[in-house]
Amino acid sequence: MPLTPEQQAEIDDARANPRPTLRAVAEGMERHLYVAHPVLDHGLIRVIDYMGDDSAIVQAARVSYGRGTKAVSNDEGLIRYLMRHWHSTPFEMCEVKFHVKLPVFVARQWIRHRTANVNEYSARYSILDREFYIPAPEHLAAQSKVNNQGRGEVLAGAEAQRVLDLLREDSMRSYDHYEGMLSQDGQQGLARELARMNLPANIYTQWYWKTDLHNLFHFLRLRADAHAQYEIRAYAELMCRITADWVPLAYAAFEDYRLGGTALSARGVEALKRRLAGETVTQETSGMSKGEWREFEGVWG
Numbered sequence: 243m244p245l246t247p248e249q250q251a252e253i254d255d256a257r258a259n260p261r262p263t264l265r266a267v268a269e270g271m272e273r274h275l276y277v278a279h280p281v282l283d284h285g286l287i288r289v290i291d292y293m294g295d296d297s298a299i300v301q302a303a304r305v306s307y308g309r310g311t312k313a314v315s316n317d318e319g320l321i322r323y324l325m326r327h328w329h330s331t332p333f334e335m336c337e338v339k340f341h342v343k344l345p346v347f348v349a350r351q352w353i354r355h356r357t358a359n360v361n362e363y364s365a366r367y368s369i370l371d372r373e374f375y376i377p378a379p380e381h382l383a384a385q386s387k388v389n390n391q392g393r394g395e396v397l398a399g400a401e402a403q404r405v406l407d408l409l410r411e412d413s414m415r416s417y418d419h420y421e422g423m424l425s426q427d428g429q430q431g432l433a434r435e436l437a438r439m440n441l442p443a444n445i446y447t448q449w450y451w452k453t454d455l456h457n458l459f460h461f462l463r464l465r466a467d468a469h470a471q472y473e474i475r476a477y478a479e480l481m482c483r484i485t486a487d488w489v490p491l492a493y494a495a496f497e498d499y500r501l502g503g504t505a506l507s508a509r510g511v512e513a514l515k516r517r518l519a520g521e522t523v524t525q526e527t528s529g530m531s532k533g534e535w536r537e538f539e540g541v542w543g
């Protein structure tokens with residue numbers, strides 16, 4: 243179960259007692275407030291709070307441009323202009339705070355994003371729940387043969403069963419030992435901060451994660467990308483949908499210029515120009531490495 247009964251009671255109470263506000267409200271985000279969206283087998287994401295909407299971005303940008311904004315007078319055009327020209331500070335005027343429940347190995351990737359404020363569940367203070375991430379069959383895959391940092395063929399039959407059994411057994415045995423080591427039930431045992439040492443990286447942790455929209459976009463650009471590991475991507479893709487509901491104009495610009503767009507090196511620009519002029523350009527004549535050329539052809543054919 244992703245939420246404890248206490249957390250659910252808190253949510254029900256908060257939703258049952260709405261308060262009027264003079265602050266900007268994004269209707270799309272109000273629908274997400276406090277709602278726990280399930281992710282993976284025991285994980286969740288819920289929006290705890292947010293500040294600002296599309297108009298907050300525009301408002302901040304108009305402070306810097308003043309009368310000069312006449313040329314890009316509509317909000318959508320201005321937001322697209324800001325995104326296109328990497329004028330990022332207006333996006334920092336919007337903030338969001340998530341409650342995330344995630345496996346520890348996903349948390350290790352996530353925490354590398356330093357431009358956020360994080361407060362994590364304390365396993366020194368509290369006893370962790372017996373909740374472990376066990377991949378669904380379609381995500382149980384062998385090492386990729388072409389990508390050292392990725393997975394390839396999905397396991398089937400006896401091999402899938404064998405690794406699933408190992409994962410489950412190890413998780414349960416480690417947790418049994420963790421419980422067996424805790425200073426409780428009259429035994430001296432170990433402090434929580436020490437007993438947790440033997441727990442595997444697929445155990446779940448929880449945190450509050452607060453960031454601004456500019457840094458959220460940076461996170462989503464990297465973690466909703468096909469190169470990101472599936473497990474963190476599952477969170478990022480859900481956060482994309484939430485963000486689209488929160489700031490639809492800014493998200494559409496992000497989707498267009500960052501998620502769907504591509505960057506070209508100077509050599510890439512040159513190769514493209516030569517191709518458009520009718521020349522047959524190869525990896526050898528492009529000046530690009532094999533890897534670069536593969537990526538170039540991946541986008542441009």
Ligand SMILES: Cc1cc2nc3c(=O)[nH]c(=O)nc-3n(C[C@H](O)[C@H](O)[C@H](O)COP(=O)(O)OP(=O)(O)OC[C@H]3O[C@@H](n4cnc5c(N)ncnc54)[C@H](O)[C@@H]3O)c2cc1C
Binds near residue numbers: 355357457
């Ligand atoms: C597909 C993928 C594979 C990865 N593989 C590995 C790996 O094998 N090993 C590994 O260690 N990491 C790996 N990472 C993590 C990656 O190197 C980054 O640490 C992570 O994505 C966070 O990015 P960031 O630093 O831009 O984000 P943030 O920490 O949120 O920073 C945002 C931006 O702020 C600026 N900034 C923040 N802090 C500083 C600082 N101290 N100095 C200067 N500028 C700063 C930078 O411009 C940065 O881009 C991987 C990430 C991805 C997406």
